[in-house]
Structures are given as structure tokens and as C-alpha cells.
Amino acid sequence: MLAIAEYVVRGALSGAIYALLAVPMSLMFVTVRTIDFAVGAYALIAAAVCWSVGGALGLAAGLGAAMACAAFMAIIFLALKRLGCEDHIIYALASFGLATALASLVLWWWGTQAFVRDAFSDPWSVGGIRLAPQGVINFALILLLVGALHLLIQHTSLGRMMRAAAANQTGAALASIPVQGIQVGTYLAGGLLGGLAGLLVLYSAGLDFTAPLGLTLSGFGAAIIFGIGSPLRGFFGGLAMGIAQALAAGYASAMVAGMVPFLFVLLVLTTSRFGEEALAGGRP
Structure with a gap:
């Protein structure tokens, strides 16, 4: 029983990173009706820049680099809209192309170097369960961030504008709500949150140039399993x-645990929940 509890707690701590990546994907879908598949690449860029610069300046530089990449994606989005592109799949494919380009850039500049920094050396023991201190800190930060974001969406004028734009873009525009500005801001928020996720991974498990696809897929699976609208x-x-992965690794194998994100996505797609949410026009 103690082993199960440890797997569950550790899984929740690691799953908080997936949760952080899922948040901008949910916001992106309800405001722009597409998915930014470059979120994992923003995490990689932030980690690589922070690892190179170091210190508090490295943290700021990493977040800045991630947001700069997201701003570039927003420019691509605006350019496609000006060209008359209304197919939201095109926006998603463009973000996937940017993610591939960023991963290639990291491979070219930094090589196959793994990016990792250890802030703590000894684990904490709570009730017989060994916990990584950085994982606990990550969970607390992400919980506070998601709570603050929920309050912003539900109880501020900006949140009301976002919900209006999500429900009816044409009506929101007629009501003088800057729909396009909200959409661009959502891309930038994705860069900020993705970059923050990269920094948290940097100081815990670490990552390399192959990480973006796995991070993006994990975030996407987390975003859609209970409905992508929130x-x-x-x-x-x-x-x-995270809990499913931890239990799979503990009672099956690491290979099975690595398949969990794919299984989550497959489960949702085969039960048509993602399609129903899209047709229903989910709101944040």
C-alpha cells in the first residue's frame, strides 16, 4: 500500500508539468480554435538558454527566449490570417513546423547535450514516501499559477473578454472586444507557460533536443482527457x-509508461470526446 501511495504522489508531482503544458493548449483551442504544437519546443528553448546563461539572469533569459519564439508563431498566425487562411489545421501544422525548426536549432547550436541542473541533492521523506524537493516546489508553483489563471478568467474583465471571444468571435468583435489581440496574447501566454515548464524540467529531470515532441504530446493528452475547454x-x-505513468512504470515497465500519453490521446479520439468539444464550442 505504501508503494502505491508513493507511485501516486510521485506521479502527481511529475504530472504537474504536463498540467502546465495543457493549460496554454486549452486556452489556445477555445480562443483560436487550434493547437500550438510548439509548446514543447518553447520549453526546450527556455531550458537551453537558461542552462547556458545561468543564475537569475538565465531564468529571465530563458523565459524571454520562449516568449520570443511564441511571438514569432503569433506573427505566422497573423500572416496566415491576412492571406485568408481559415483552416485551423494549417495553424497547427505551422506550429509543428516551428517546433521542428526550434529542435533542429538546439541540436545545431548545443549538440546532443542534455540540459539539467540540480537544485537539491537529498530527497525528502514524508510518511515513509521519498519525494524530490524540486518536484514538490514545481507542484506548488503550478498549483498557484493555475489557480491564479482560473481567477483571472472567471473574475476579471480580461477573463470576460476571453470567454466572450471564445463563445462568439464575431459577436465579440462587434462588441469592440479586441479578438485578434486576445488571440495573439494567448500565443504569448503559451510561450510564457511553456518556457516556465522547461525551466522546471531543467531543475528536475532535465531534457535534451528530443524532448519537445514528448512534452507536447503529454500536454495535449492532459488537455483533452477531461475536455479541452477548460x-x-x-x-x-x-x-x-502523471499518476498513470508512475503506476505503469512501477508495475509494468518504463516502456509501457512511455506509451501512456499516446494511450490517453487514443482513448479520447476513439471516444470522440475531442470532436464533441470542438463542435460544442468549449469555453475556458
């Missing part, structure tokens, strides 16, 4: 995925 559901989806 960041809170994305948060709990991330925890569920």
Missing part, C-alpha cells in the same frame, strides 16, 4: 496522466 480540466488531466 484549463482546470487540463490541470487534473495532467495529474491523471
Whole structure:
């Protein structure tokens, strides 16, 4: 029983990273009706820059680099809209192309170097369960961030504008709500949150140039398992995925654990929940 509890707790701590990546994907889907598949690449860029610069300046530089990449993606989005592109799949494919380019850039500049920094050396023991201190800190930060974001969406004028734009873009534009500005801001928020996820991974498990696809897929699976229309559901989806991975690694194998994100996505797609959410026009 203690072993199961340890797997569950450790899984929840690691799943918080997936939850953080799921939040911008949920916001992106309800405001722009597409998915930014470059979120994992933003995490990689932030980690690589922070690892190179170091210190507090490295943290700021990493977040800045991630947001710069997200701003570039927003420019691509605006350019495609000006060209008359209304196919939201094109936006998703463009973000996937950017993610591939960023991973290739990291491989070219930094090589196959793994990026990792150890802030703590000894684990904590709580009730017989050994916990990584950085994992606990990550979970607390992400919980506070998701809670603050939920309050912003539900109880501020900006949140009301976001919900209006998500429900009816044409009506929101007629009501003088800057729909396009909200959409661009969502891309930038994705860069910020993705970059933060990269920094948290840097100081825990570490990552290399192959990480973006796995991070993006994990975040996507977390975002859709309970319905993609809400960041809170994305948060709990991330925890569920982390726990499932930890239990799979403990009672099966690491290979099975690595398949969990794919299984989450497959489960949702085969039960048509993602399609129903899209047709229903989910709101944050």
C-alpha cells in the first residue's frame, strides 16, 4: 500500500508539468480554435538558454527566449490570417513546423547535450514516501499559477473578454472586444507557460533536443482527457496522466509508461470526446 501511495504522489508531482503544458493548449483551442504544437519546443528553448546563461539572469533569459519564439508563431498566425487562411489545421501544422525548426536549432547550436541542473541533492521523506524537493516546489508553483489563471478568467474583465471571444468571435468583435489581440496574447501566454515548464524540467529531470515532441504530446493528452475547454480540466488531466505513468512504470515497465500519453490521446479520439468539444464550442 505504501508503494502505491508513493507511485501516486510521485506521479502527481511529475504530472504537474504536463498540467502546465495543457493549460496554454486549452486556452489556445477555445480562443483560436487550434493547437500550438510548439509548446514543447518553447520549453526546450527556455531550458537551453537558461542552462547556458545561468543564475537569475538565465531564468529571465530563458523565459524571454520562449516568449520570443511564441511571438514569432503569433506573427505566422497573423500572416496566415491576412492571406485568408481559415483552416485551423494549417495553424497547427505551422506550429509543428516551428517546433521542428526550434529542435533542429538546439541540436545545431548545443549538440546532443542534455540540459539539467540540480537544485537539491537529498530527497525528502514524508510518511515513509521519498519525494524530490524540486518536484514538490514545481507542484506548488503550478498549483498557484493555475489557480491564479482560473481567477483571472472567471473574475476579471480580461477573463470576460476571453470567454466572450471564445463563445462568439464575431459577436465579440462587434462588441469592440479586441479578438485578434486576445488571440495573439494567448500565443504569448503559451510561450510564457511553456518556457516556465522547461525551466522546471531543467531543475528536475532535465531534457535534451528530443524532448519537445514528448512534452507536447503529454500536454495535449492532459488537455483533452477531461475536455479541452477548460484549463482546470487540463490541470487534473495532467495529474491523471502523471499518476498513470508512475503506476505503469512501477508495475509494468518504463516502456509501457512511455506509451501512456499516446494511450490517453487514443482513448479520447476513439471516444470522440475531442470532436464533441470542438463542435460544442468549449469555453475556458
